[in-house]
Amino acid sequence: MNSSANHSEDLALLARIADGDRAAFQQFYDRYSGRVASYVRLLLRERGQSWRASDDVVQEVFIAVWRKAASFKQDRGDPAGWLYAITRNKLVDGWRRQGKGIEVDSIDLSAMSLAVEPERGDVKVSVSQALARLSQDQRLAVELAYFGGLTYEETAARLELPLGTLKSRIRTGLMNMRATLEGRP
């Protein structure tokens, strides 16, 4: 999914981090901390929280990278996907601890957007393009509950859908996006 060169470099860095290599940790941090911070700020803004809290979340994410690198499976893992899951988990854990719900009726669906910069290298289709190719039902579900700052329950409430239907749309949407991003029909 990521360019193969980046993927190989990320794998090598994580293997070195797992061995306690701080120089590799700094390289991985330099590569991803800005992007993690951007994504965290986007989700914090969606929930009406100050982006200044993003530094604390970034710190939690990268200490988790250090501690979990040894459990990352080199032969089948995707480093960026792994990092994405860690980032979302740290955010959602924080919201649960703070009891931070969201007024689902206040969500402006038309204002949801992803700040995604153009991709370079061997990338043929961007995430935004892959998202745009989904049906509207799938796109909304994926934008709100997968990319965005809402839980499944909040998304289901906002879209007035049963939870099972929402999950099915997200699952199918992700499969379709992955196929598009990999250049499969």
Next chain:
Amino acid sequence: MSRAERPPATAAAGMGRFPGSSATAPSRSLPSHHPSEEQLLDLATAQLDLAARLVLDSHLSFCPTCAATVNDMAAVGGRLLATQPADAPPSPEVFSRLLQQLDELATAQQAASLLPPLDVPLPEAVRAELRPDFRPRWRPLLGSRAEIAPVLLDPGSGAQLLLSRLAPGLEFPEHVHVGSENLVVLQGGYVDQWGDFEPGDYGFYEDGSRHRPLVEAGDACIILTRLEGVPRFAGWRGLLQRFTGPR
């Protein structure tokens, strides 16, 4: 009672591992009991509390098929993350604080290395969430040949993560689950009406379900479990439980 699990992936059901049986079947190398695709999606998209994530991550450490599924579901998010703008990094103090945390962690790990080693095969994904000096504090469970040790209490959901250690051949008392229970077998195994559970196998028991697990002969059965509530025992143990309160 419904169970969210896939059909068994491998052969070798539970033959010959119970008291009185003479046959011996080869142990499986891959799990047979798995989370549902919905549960894997929940894991990949950060919908689970820490306790549930650790149980599922433990299953993934045994199961390349489920790990690949989660990988696929998270990959799109990874692509999104990798293409986020990088022109507004966190403040420089963040990395300084990280280095300080790494120093503190190294000190803690060095101190923990002087302690007796962990007496349970905890997966790396679980150890990474715990203090380096974590050691299970076993306590007997209702007088049976069973012990439990708390691991953590999820601060958001209130769910408990705990370890159970059950003696070989034990007929564990029948009990009803209060709230759901997710578990992964780390060592040994047990049998109930849903099958034969061995290392790596994932179990999900819904609220109100009941069973009476029979522990296999051989090794002690060690299980990592997420509980939403304290199970209620049947019979005289249940009466005792009501009078003394659950432990």
